[in-house]
Each structure stands twice: as structure tokens, then as C-alpha cells.
Amino acid sequence: MASLEIRNVCKSYGSVDVLKSINIAINHGDFLVLVGxxxxxxxxxxxMIAGLDEITSGELVIDGEVVNDKHPSQRDxxxxxxxxxxxxxxxxxxxxxxxxxxxxxxKAERDKKxxxxxxxxxxxxxxxxxxxxxxxxxxxxxAMGRALVRExxxxxxxxxxxxxxxxxxxxxxxxxxxxHQRLGATIVYVTHDQIEAMTLATRIAIMxxxxxxxxxxxxxxxxxxxxxxxxxxxxxxxxxLIPATVVAHQNSVAARLTSPQGNELILPLPQPERxxxxxxxxxxxxxxxxxxxxxxxxxxxxxxxxxxxxxxxVTEPTGADVYVLTTLGGKEIVARMRSNCGAVVGQKTPFAxxxxxxxxxxxxxxxxx
Amino acid sequence: MTNQEVKASSSRFWRVLIYTTLIVFAAFYLLxxxxxxxxxxxxxxxxxxxxxLSLPQNWTIAAWIKAWGSACIGLTCEGINGYFWNSIxxxxxxxxxxxxxxxxNGYVLTKWRFKGxxxxxxxxxxxxxxxxxxxxxxxSQILGNLGLAGTTTGLVLVHVTYGIGFATLFxxxxxxxxxxxxxxxxxxxxxSFLGIFWRILLPSSGPIIVVTVIWQFTNIWNDFLFGxxxxxxxxxxxxxxxxxxxxxxxxxxxxxxxxxxAMIAALPTLLVYIVxxxxxxxxxxxxxxxx
Ligand SMILES: Nc1ncnc2c1ncn2[C@@H]1O[C@H](COP(=O)(O)OP(=O)(O)OP(=O)(O)O)[C@@H](O)[C@H]1O
Ligand SMILES: [Mg+2]
Numbered sequence: 246m247a248s249l250e251i252r253n254v255c256k257s258y259g260s261v262d263v264l265k266s267i268n269i270a271i272n273h274g275d276f277l278v279l280v281g282x283x284x285x286x287x288x289x290x291x292x293m294i295a296g297l298d299e300i301t302s303g304e305l306v307i308d309g310e311v312v313n314d315k316h317p318s319q320r321d322x323x324x325x326x327x328x329x330x331x332x333x334x335x336x337x338x339x340x341x342x343x344x345x346x347x348x349x350x351x352k353a354e355r356d357k358k359x360x361x362x363x364x365x366x367x368x369x370x371x372x373x374x375x376x377x378x379x380x381x382x383x384x385x386x387x388a389m390g391r392a393l394v395r396e397x398x399x400x401x402x403x404x405x406x407x408x409x410x411x412x413x414x415x416x417x418x419x420x421x422x423x424x425h426q427r428l429g430a431t432i433v434y435v436t437h438d439q440i441e442a443m444t445l446a447t448r449i450a451i452m453x454x455x456x457x458x459x460x461x462x463x464x465x466x467x468x469x470x471x472x473x474x475x476x477x478x479x480x481x482x483x484x485x486l487i488p489a490t491v492v493a494h495q496n497s498v499a500a501r502l503t504s505p506q507g508n509e510l511i512l513p514l515p516q517p518e519r520x521x522x523x524x525x526x527x528x529x530x531x532x533x534x535x536x537x538x539x540x541x542x543x544x545x546x547x548x549x550x551x552x553x554x555x556x557x558x559v560t561e562p563t564g565a566d567v568y569v570l571t572t573l574g575g576k577e578i579v580a581r582m583r584s585n586c587g588a589v590v591g592q593k594t595p596f597a598x599x600x601x602x603x604x605x606x607x608x609x610x611x612x613x614x
Numbered sequence: 615m616t617n618q619e620v621k622a623s624s625s626r627f628w629r630v631l632i633y634t635t636l637i638v639f640a641a642f643y644l645l646x647x648x649x650x651x652x653x654x655x656x657x658x659x660x661x662x663x664x665x666x667l668s669l670p671q672n673w674t675i676a677a678w679i680k681a682w683g684s685a686c687i688g689l690t691c692e693g694i695n696g697y698f699w700n701s702i703x704x705x706x707x708x709x710x711x712x713x714x715x716x717x718x719n720g721y722v723l724t725k726w727r728f729k730g731x732x733x734x735x736x737x738x739x740x741x742x743x744x745x746x747x748x749x750x751x752x753x754s755q756i757l758g759n760l761g762l763a764g765t766t767t768g769l770v771l772v773h774v775t776y777g778i779g780f781a782t783l784f785x786x787x788x789x790x791x792x793x794x795x796x797x798x799x800x801x802x803x804x805x806s807f808l809g810i811f812w813r814i815l816l817p818s819s820g821p822i823i824v825v826t827v828i829w830q831f832t833n834i835w836n837d838f839l840f841g842x843x844x845x846x847x848x849x850x851x852x853x854x855x856x857x858x859x860x861x862x863x864x865x866x867x868x869x870x871x872x873x874x875x876a877m878i879a880a881l882p883t884l885l886v887y888i889v890x891x892x893x894x895x896x897x898x899x900x901x902x903x904x905x
Contacts, residue, residue, distance in 0.1 A: 297798050318804035330795040334817035343813075347804035391803075 248273040248431045249294070249399055254303035256289055256455075263289050265455045266303070271448055276425050276432045278442040280478070281452035287435040290452075291403050294433060295324050308398060318347070323392035324401040327408065329384045331376035331391075338363075338372040341390045362394045365424075382413045389424075402434040406441065418444060439479050443467065451475050467533075469604060473611040476531050476604070482568065485537070485578040488608070489530040491523040498523075500530050500605070502573045510553050510573065512598050520605065523614060529606040534568065536602035537580035539588070543597035551600060554593045571596065654678060654874040661869055677870035681878060685871050687858045688847075694875050696848075697855035701835060701882075704766050704851055708773035709830045715774070716781020716826060717819065721811050723782070724789040725797045735786060742779035746839050757844055769845045773834045781826050788822040789815065824893035832883045852879045 249271050256264040264286045271277045279287045292298035294305060296317035304311050312320050323344070331340050341362060342355045350358075363369045366386045376384060385405060392400055405421075406414045422445055425432055436442055442449050443463045451458045451466065451474075459471040470476035476484040489500040491514070498517035502510040512530075514520055520528075543550045558577070561568040562584055569580045569588045580596050588594045605614045649666055654677050656670040683693040723735050753772060754763065762768030792815065800810045841851040850858070856879050860872050887894070 292798075295798075295802060297801065317798075317802045322802065324799065324802050326795045326799060328793060328795050330793065330799040332796060332800070332814055334814070343800070343805075344803035347809065391799075 248275065248308060249277075249433065250304075250306035251290075251294070252304040252306065254290070254293065254305065255301045256286070256293060256298070257301050263455050264293075267452075267457050269450055269457065269460055271431065271433075273431055274429045274447075276434065276445055276447045277450060278446035278448070279433065279435045279450050279452060280437060280439055280442040281458075282478070283437060285452045286455045287437070287452060288403055291324075291401050291433060291435050294399070295322055295401055296320050321398040322401055323395045323397040323399075324403070325388045325392050325405045327404040329376075329388040329408075331384060331387055333376055336373055336375060337368065337379070337387050337390075340376065340387060341394050344391065344395050358394050359390075362390045365393070366390050381409050382417065385409060385417060389421075393424075393428075398431065400430055400432045402432065404435055404437070407436070407438075414441075421445065439481065443479070449479075451478060453478075468602070469613065470531070471613055473529060473531070473606050476606070480533060482534050482579050484531045484533050485576070486606070487530045487532070487576050487578060488527065488574040489605075490525065490527055491520050491605070493524050500528070500603070502530070503575075504555065505572050505575075506556070510555075512551050512553070512600055512603070513549075514603065514605070515549055515601055520614065523605070527608055528614065529608050529611075530574075531604045531606060532598065532600075533602060534579040534581040536599040537578070538597050538599070539580075539582040539586035540595050540597050541586075542583050543599065547599060547601060549599060549601035551598050552595045553598060555596045557588045557590050557592060557594050560588055560590060569594070569596075650873045650877060654870055654877055656870050658866065658868065658870065677868070678874040678878070680868075681859075681871045681875035685859055685868075685875065686862065687855055688862055694852065694855050694859060694878065697850055697852050698878065700766060700845075700849055700855075701852035704769050704773065704841075704845075705831060705834050705882075708770045708777060708834050709827055711770070712774045712777030712781050712830055713823060713826045715778050716783075717785045717816065717823070718811065719778065719782040720785025720787075720789045721815055723786045724792070725794060725810075725815075726807070735782070738779045738782045740779075741776075742783065746776075750839070750843050754844060764844065764846055764849060766845060766849050769840060769849075769851070772840050772844060773830075773837070776840075777830050777834065780829060784822055784826045784829070785819070788819065792818065821893055824890050828886055828890055828894050831886050835883050 249269075251267050251269040254264060254267045255262065267290060269277070279290060281287055289298060293300050296312070296315060300313055305313055307320060307322075331337075332343065335343065338359055341359050345355045345358060359372070360369075363372055366389060368383065368386050368390060371379060371383055371387070376387065379387065385408075388405070402421075406417050409417060418441060421434075424430075425445075434445060446463050448460065449463055449466045450460045453474055459466055459475045466475060467479055470479065470484070473486060477486065487502055489502050492499055492501045492511070494511055494513060497513055498520045499511045499513040502512065504510060540552060543552075555571040555573065557569055557571060559570040561570070565584065566581050567584045567586065567588065569582050569586070570577055571580070572578070582588060586594070606612065607614055652669055653661065653666070655673050655675065657672060657674050657676065660671060681693060682695050682698075684691055685693045687694065687697070719738070723731055757763045757768045757771070760768070760771075762771060796814055797810055800814050805813060836853060837851070838853045838857070841854045842857075845851060845854070856875055859875050
């Protein structure tokens with residue numbers, strides 16, 4: 246059963262439409278991550294789920310019940326804010342227990358719950374301190390404790406890790422993931438970090454300018470992006486987007502690319518029936534850097550791997566791999582090769598294109614074909 | 615001299631100049647206080663000799679005792695103590711009520727914004743700057759209609775009304791810098807409108823409460839016009855009584871008693887500054903830097 250349903254939700258501030266007909270449904274236990282560039286309306290959507298912002302039109306359904314007109318405290322949700330929003334005048338213990346106290350939970354029971362949550366988050370020794378006496382990571386834990394102790398139907402997180410340093414962010418990310426697996430809770434999580442989105446989510450919703458671009462599992466979103474925006478937003482380094490032309494080739498269909506030297510590169514496309522109507526038309530070929538490798542790292546039994554000699558422009562070693570840059574169709578493209586692949590700048594080297602992973606986009610609408 | 619020495623000596627010069635100026639001004643302002651103090655400790659005999667600036671030959675607190683308990687104000691000769699309590703009875707409720715209302719207004723104007731809230735705030739600010747004289751007649755009419763003419767309660771009402779404007783201004787600016795996310799978090803936690811105010815905002819408002827209390831206390835305690843206009847006779851506040859004491863003494867002018875009474879009248883505000891002055895500056899800064 247759907248735990249949270251967002252039906253045709255719109256939001257406008259005066260004449261500005263911030264959210265345009267958003268439709269999302271997630272099941273109990275799902276970890277939904279909302280990603281998108283700054284200002285695309287992620288926080289606004291989260292606020293509307295929490296009930297802190299009014300919905301202009303559409304319906305918000307939690308466990309089968311429309312909650313549009315319910316006060317935030319009656320929606321059975323808990324929220325972790327980017328700034329943590331810990332009450333500065335209360336000790337950690339009081340902070341965590343405040344929601345229970347407001348709901349009239351007796352003191353003895355409150356203490357027991359605070360105790361078990363503080364054990365789970367390892368903040369026992371901090372209970373008597375004020376928020377000002379905590380480090381960023383500790384504050385983050387307390388903020389999570391405050392949400393956990395209420396055992397709500399849905400957890401809402403608004404960029405909870407963005408105030409932490411890089412190392413701590415990775416640690417806390419793992420911890421949130423463990424927590425989700427242990428509690429089986431339903432979570433809606435806002436971030437603009439696509440790595441955070443990929444690692445945490447069971448479902449990703451990518452937004453841009455108030456419009457939902459794609460909703461799917463991390464793998465779906467990564468492998469079959471709906472449009473050019475999603476393709477370039479998810480993944481780092483981002484997907485290569487190469488201007489190409491669809492051509493008929495040996496009873497099938499292929500993409501034709503041109504190198505700077507004027508050579509033509511013909512790369513056969515899987516699922517030729519899909520592209521029949523596109524023959525002799527321009528398209529954008531999307532292929533991720535890890536789908537372009539050196540010959541020896543290519544999958545040997547994959548019939549869709551095609552070699553092509555290309556001029557190496559730049560090499561960027563990362564330690565484990567080396568990113569090899571070349572130019573195709575007038576665009577700089579990135580290939581991910583083994584660090585000992587022997588690519589030399591200025592010389593030609595064989596690139597192996599795994600066309601099974603390639604996708605095509607309409608250059609006009611930028612949607613996937 | 616090296617460059618550095620030149621710099622050092624010139625900065626030294628400015629320092630001396632600044633401090634000298636400050637000391638001169640401080641002395642200038644402190645001189646009347648000094649004269650008041652030493653006069654209040656002299657006896658009448660010594661006053662007659664006319665050495666205003668000389669220290670008392672026989673220190674005595676007789677003038678203070680007389681001012682407090684037996685000086686004549688109008689027809690009664692019971693000192694100013696009754697009026698002192700009048701002032702206390704006026705100032706304490708006025709300060710508490712106007713501060714509390716100001717705090718609630720500031721809370722609503724920043725965290726529960728509504729259509730037209732800017733106008734409400736602008737009108738309140740406008741209220742701060744209406745000259746007292748303009749409202750005297752309508753105010754006395756209203757107090758008369760309410761049956762509060764000539765009472766301390768009436769005076770409290772007047773001061774609360776006037777005080778709300780400034781109190782609201784202070785709290786609004788302070789709460790504007792208070793993170794709204796805390797209010798949202800408390801809403802999700804299930805705290806009510808007043809619950810959020812009492813449990814979250816008010817406990818973090820120490821500095822601005824001090825500022826408002828000091829501001830209101832000194833203004834209301836020192837007010838003369840409203841006191842003289844709306845609370846004559848028995849319920850007059852300290853300032854009015856002091857004026858009557860000074861102007862109504864018959865026969866020999868007892869300057870020492872007048873000065874002692876004036877000192878007594880000034881003590882509470884002085885005390886408030888000494889106790890809370892540190893927080894006053896801190897509170898003003900907190901409001902202005904972040905607001
Ligand atoms: N009260 C408001 N009045 C008018 N416009 C607003 C208001 N609040 C937000 N907006 C606009 O709504 C859009 C979405 O804002 P939102 O805070 O949801 O973005 P976001 O996706 O969370 O961005 P970020 O990643 O920077 O947090 C922004 O363009 C913002 O300017
Ligand atoms: Mg945001």
C-alpha cells in the first residue's frame with residue numbers, strides 16, 4: 246500500500262509557480278530522495294508534506310488519508326532540518342523529549358524512549374548538554390534522535406548532511422542508510438548531492454524548476470534517464486552527450502559520429518526498431534564514461550562492444566582509473582580506462598564503446614527516444 | 615625618531631586628548647549629581663552659608679528621613695514614601711504588561727505573518743512617536759468613561775498603551791533574527807501557539823527582555839506629564855509629588871530635603887541600570903547586528 250501519495254500538487258507564491266503538478270507515490274519502507282538544482286522546489290515540496298506550507302492545489306495522502314488540512318503535529322511525521330533546529334534553551338534530553346511531552350506522554354515513558362534512542366545514536370553522554378556545546382555531527386545526531394523518538398509514519402530530512410565536513414558526511418550517510426534498513430521506516434530526503442541520492446535512495450525523484458523530471462529506482466534513473474537534464478545531473482563525471490546522426494547500417498541502425506579529423510565513426514545501436522523513424526535525423530547520443538573503456542577492460546562476450554581509434558586529448562588519473570578525454574561530434578567526451586591502459590596524449594588509442602548502455606535523446610525536446 | 619615611534623607618539627597624543635575630553639564631559643554631567651548628594655547630607659544651618667561645592671561639615675541623614683517620612687506635600691506632612699509606593703504600583707504592572715504584550719506582538723509579527731502585518735507594525739511604530747500632549751484630552755475622556763480617572767490603574771493603562779509600540783519594535787527586531795526553523799520544528803513537535811512562545815522563544819529572549827524592561831522602567835518612572843494629568847492628589851506618582859514638595863514648601867526653603875527627595879526619586883532607575891546595564895548594551899547589540 247502506498248504510504249505517501251502526492252497527487253497533482255501545485256504550489257504558487259502569488260503569480261510564481263514554484264511546483265507544477267507533482268505526482269509521486271511511495272510505499273511503506275521506501276527511501277525517497279528528492280534531488281535537483283538549487284531553487285527547484287525540493288524544500289517547498291518537503292514543507293508541504295510536513296504541513297508547514299499550504300498546498301495551492303492537489304492532494305497529499307498519507308496512509309490512504311488526505312491530510313491537506315491537517316496540522317503538522319497531526320500528520321504523524323517528523324522532520325530533520327538542515328540547520329538541525331535544536332531548541333537552544335533546552336538540554337539534549339529535553340530537546341529529544343519535547344515532542345513526546347507536547348503529546349502528553351508520561352515522564353517515565355519519555356525517559357525510557359529517550360534512553361533507547363540515545364543508545365541507538367550513541368549520544369548518551371551528551372544528554373545533559375545544551376546544543377551550543379555540541380559539535381556539528383553531534384547536533385546532527387540529536388536532531389535525528391528528536392525525529393526517531395516519536396516513531397512517526399514518515400521521516401522528512403531536508404539536506405541534513407550539508408552542514409557537515411566531507412568525511413563526516415560520508416559517515417553519517419552510511420549511518421542513515423543503516424538506520425533505514427534497521428527501522429524499515431518511510432523516509433523522504435532532500436539533497437542536491439547526486440551521490441547522496443544514489444547511495445541512499447530506493448526511489449529517486451529528480452526535479453527541475455518545479456517540474457518532476459523522473460521518478461524511479463536509482464538504477465533506472467542512472468541507466469535510462471528520461472531526458473538530457475536527468476542524464477547530466479546524475480552521475481559524476483556526468484554522461485557524455487554527443488551530437489550524432491542515426492543511419493541505416495547493415496540491415497540495422499547505427500549512430501554516426503564525426504571526429505575532429507573528419508573521420509566518421511559508426512556505432513551500431515541495440516533495439517534498432519526503436520530508432521527506425523529517426524534514420525538520417527540528428528540525435529544526441531548519451532553514453533556514460535564507464536561504458537567507454539580500453540579494450541582489455543571491455544566485457545569480452547558482449548556483442549555490443551565496438552572498438553574505435555580516437556585521439557587522446559587529456560588524461561586525468563584518479564588512482565584506480567584514468568579518465569581519458571577525446572573529442573567526438575564536436576564535444577569533449579570522457580572515457581574511464583584502467584590506469585595502465587597506455588593512453589598517451591596526442592596519440593590514437595582504441596576506445597571500446599559499450600553500446601548496450603547507450604541511450605538516444607531528441608535534440609529538440611531533449612527527451613529520451 | 616623612527617616611523618614607528620612617530621606613530622606611537624601621535625596615537626598617544628590622541629589618546630590623551632580623547633580621555634581629557636571624556637573626563638571633562640563626565641565631570642560636567644556629574645557635577646549636579648555631586649551637588650545634590652552633598653546638599654542632601656547637609657543641615658539647614660550649613661546651607662545658609664552658601665558654599666554649594668564644599669563637603670558637609672556635619673554629615674547628617676536627617677534630610678533623607680524627613681523627605682521620606684514627614685516632609686509636607688500640599689496639606690499633608692507625611693513625606694514622599696506614599697507616593698514612592700504609588701510609583702512602584704504604577705511602574706511594575708505597566709512594565710510587565712507592556713513587555714509581555716510587546717513580546718507577543720513581536721512573535722506574531724515575525725513568526726505568524728498575516729496579510730497586512732507590515733501595516734500593523736508601521737502603525738505601532740507611529741504610535742511610538744505621537745507626542746504625549748496630543749493624547750492628553752482624548753485620553754482623559756476615555757479614562758473618565760472607564761471610571762479610571764485619577765487612579766493608578768488608569769495610569770497603568772496609559773503607560774501600557776504607550777509602551778506597547780516600543781516594546782513591539784524591540785521584540786520584532788529581535789525575533790526577526792530568531793530562526794524560523796525552530797518554530798517549525800516546535801509546530802511539528804506539537805507545541806501550540808502559546809506553547810511555542812513560552813517554551814521556545816521567551817527563554818531565548820533574555821537580552822531583549824532586559825532592554826525593554828530598562829527602557830520602559832525609566833520612561834514610566836520618570837514620566838511627569840501623564841502622572842500630573844491623570845493621577846492627582848493621593849494617587850500621584852513620585853515625580854508629581856516631588857514637584858509638589860519643592861513648590862509647596864512654605865517658609866524656609868529646605869534644599870537639603872528637596873535634594874534628598876530627588877535622590878530617592880532617582881534611585882530606582884539608577885539601580886535598574888546598575889543591575890542590568892551590562893545586559894542592556896548586549897541586548898541592543900544583539901538586536902541591531904542581526905536584525
Ligand atoms: N515565500 C516565498 N515566496 C516566493 N517565492 C518563494 C518563497 N519560498 C520559496 N520561494 C521560491 O520557490 C523556489 C523553490 O524554493 P525551495 O526552497 O523549495 O528550493 P530548493 O529546491 O529547496 O533549493 P535549495 O537546494 O537551494 O534549498 C525558489 O525559486 C524560491 O525562490
Ligand atoms: Mg532547500
